[in-house]
Amino acid sequence: MIYFVWTLPALLVIAAIASGQIGVLAASAIGLASALVVAFAAAPHSFQLAEAAVSLARGVWIGWIIVPYIVGGLLFWQIAMRTGDAGTPTAMPMPNARAGRRLLFMACFLIGPFAESATGFGVGIIGTMALVRRLQIKPIQLLVFSLISQTMILWGAMGSGAIIAAALARTNPTALAVHASILVVGFNIAWLVLYWRLADRAGFALGPRERLSEALWLGTSLALVVAATAVLGPETAMLAAYGPVIALRYLVDERPDRRTLGQMFRRMLPFGLLIAWLGATRLVAPLEGFLLHAGRLHPFAGAPAWAPLFHAGTWLLVAAVLTGLLRGHARAFPVELRAAWTTGRLAILSIFTFSAMAEVLSGSGIATGLAQGLFQTFGRAAVVVMPILSAVYGVLANSSNGPNGLFMAAQVSLATEAGLNLAAAVALQHVAAFSLNIVSPVRMSIACSLAGTPGHERDAYRAMLPFAVAAVALLLVAAILVASGRV
Template identity: 35%
Template sequence: MALAFHMMPLVGTVALLVSRRVSLLNAGVVGMALALAMLIAVQPTLDAAVDRAVVKAAEGAWLAWHAMSIIAAGLLFHRAFEACPRHTEPASGENRRRAVFVACFLVGPFAESVTGFGVGLVVALAMLRHMGLPPVHAAALGLFSQILAPWGAMGVGTRVGAELIGASFAELGTASALLMGIVLPCLLPVFWRLIHQSGLTSTLADRVTDVALAVCLAVLIWATNRFVAPELGGGLATGVLLLLVEGPRLIRSAGDVQRLLRQLWPYTALVGGLLATRLVPPLSDWTGNWLVLDPFGGLAPLALLRHPATWLVLVAAILLAGLPGRRARQVAGGALRAAVVPMLATLVFVELATFMSASGGAALFGRAWQDAAGHLAVLATPIFGAAAGALTGSNTASNALMMHIQLSLAAESGLSPMLTAALQTVSGSICTMLAPGRIVLAAGLVGLVKAEGAIYRLALPIGLVSVLSLLAVVVAVVGLRGWGLA
């Protein structure tokens, strides 16, 4: 009875999401209200309940603000970038296969890492639409743009996950990057199958090159998270590899290089500014100690001069300054209006998670599942993460819903808390590509009507392979511990 009582917020939220009759925001509001009621109900007195609820609500709002500010700033940056006039030319058709790989594994993930919220899918399909691929297959291939979703929107979902478990962003980002070193190569057979069905062939040399690039990408992601800044993990890694892959071709034409620099200077300024505030002394020391907001005494302090939102707004302001005043106001207003719903959804899901954790519901569910499944309970870790990501379409919401529950599930399994958090983050983030909203967006971008089922069937193996590769990690770690080798 106690378990059913405490799990009402999660079960109610999931039931509403599965019904498809209620939006993500409204489902989160219901779940948050139920979680708040649970928190109040377990307090000994009314005064204690009010005090506890106010404190936890304030803490949850502060944790959520880190993500909410990036959502608003990221959309402002994207809208400002798209509003500025630029000269573009159609992609060369000399090597469609290489162009498809670049769109799926580099350009799309780069855009998703820097801005997030499905922008990578828009960018990837803008390239794929003109390559003569079957529209359904192009839509499915475009969903590969979401494979670096743990670092989407400057790692906003991973940041929230780290804050919920009291770990540093860099620790969780680095652990997630290690898992991506396993997942990325495993996704290549799915990619090869899709491009083969699209009419493109792959030689042995092509496949060897793909594997080498996937491994390089994984190494760059890990190195960026470990030694630079986790919010740059996806954007910097894909950007560097993109230059290595496409650079030789561009160097042959000075005009191409100049045109590319003119078009991409906002991204260069954004990444350069974030790097400088972290790596260039004395600027790095100054930005790390000045204008640091810490209202809750060590709970996710926010360094304004280093925060991605600050730099996103700064570069967006420069872009908007080049537009007529009325147009700039329209762009800024439209971006902020578009940010309201995802910001509110982020807030309510983080509050839901905070209330559930404070009431003991997450720990209780973990113990109950552990009792029911025994030593097999931990095998559900990547599955639960994937399900939450596919249901919510948001790695922030997925982490907010499941992070504390996942830690409770793994408490008796031998998995470390950091590995468990990374499994949740990676599985939940990647499987956001299978959310109905992403599928509908992909269909609309390639001009298809009522083709969501066909796209979903083609894209489902991406999620399945990701989950299976992460499940193999769980089995290996638990097995090694059982043999006393880890």
């Protein structure tokens, strides 16, 4: 009976979201309130107001670390992509099927994930759809190709999900992201094969040579982003790795004349300068040391520190302001800031509540107690159960933060109790939490609305089902390997 009581916060959150009547933010508030009630009434050890205050403060602190990534990323993207004198050639018609196929691949696997990494919140869908519209394909095909832009969610929103997951697991975010990237690479290999089938059906079948080229481009890009993650950390890795790849691919595919190249250079210059600066802050030792320690705050052991001058979100905000001033868009700041807040506010507020809920469950000993109960009931097989629950909840919440807030502490305790590879178990939990976000109802709704097919979500789910099945299959294989102690 006590185990059922301990699961009530998670069950209430899942039931609230699954009902379709309550949003993620309200559901997270219900979860936080119920977690406090359960912790005060039935925690494995004494949990008083003082402990609760510390847990809540830790949760708020973890949430605060993420806010600059969200606001800064959205604001910079909006300011940098504002139309100005530097136009973009995306409105030009495609000269042939080969050019169309190359644009399709670049939009789905390069530009879309790049946009998602800088901002999150499905912005990659918008960027991909704007490009793929040039191909004049069917609405349902436009919708599906746009959703493929969500394949690199590990690095979405400047890696903020990995940073929160690492904080909840009391581990290093770079190590977590590198371990998790192994599964993401597996996902992308499977999804690329499915993409080939879709591209052929859409009328862009060009044979094995083009497929080999796409595999090499994607493989190189994945290798670069994993290497960049190991060197720079998850927040700047996608920008640093995919920015140059996109520029090179653009030159190879478009072969622009001098005038067009100049226009594109001016439009992309803010991204290039930001990437170069963020790279320097991570690679130039004296600069890194100065920025890392200037104004550094670290109030909670095991939680992330905040160094305002080292935080990538700070420089996203600075880059947004400088770009707007230099392009003469200063008057647009209030409008763009309101738009960024409107887009990101629910995510920001729910991060606070989910992080606080996770800290209450962890600090009260409930997460550890649940893990011990699962281990006693299922043995090592419990390590397989937890990621599947996380995947289901992640698709409902459209975020990895919710399932990680509910289950990460329990997964850590479970792996420790079973004597398994802790790093692998933590990475598995995090990947599971976002593995099905590509077919989340929120993203489906965004894509259907933008594609002009509202109410066709069922068709979208049918088309994206193979992508979800591939992710679940790989997730199960990884979970079995972790549970058996083979990794």
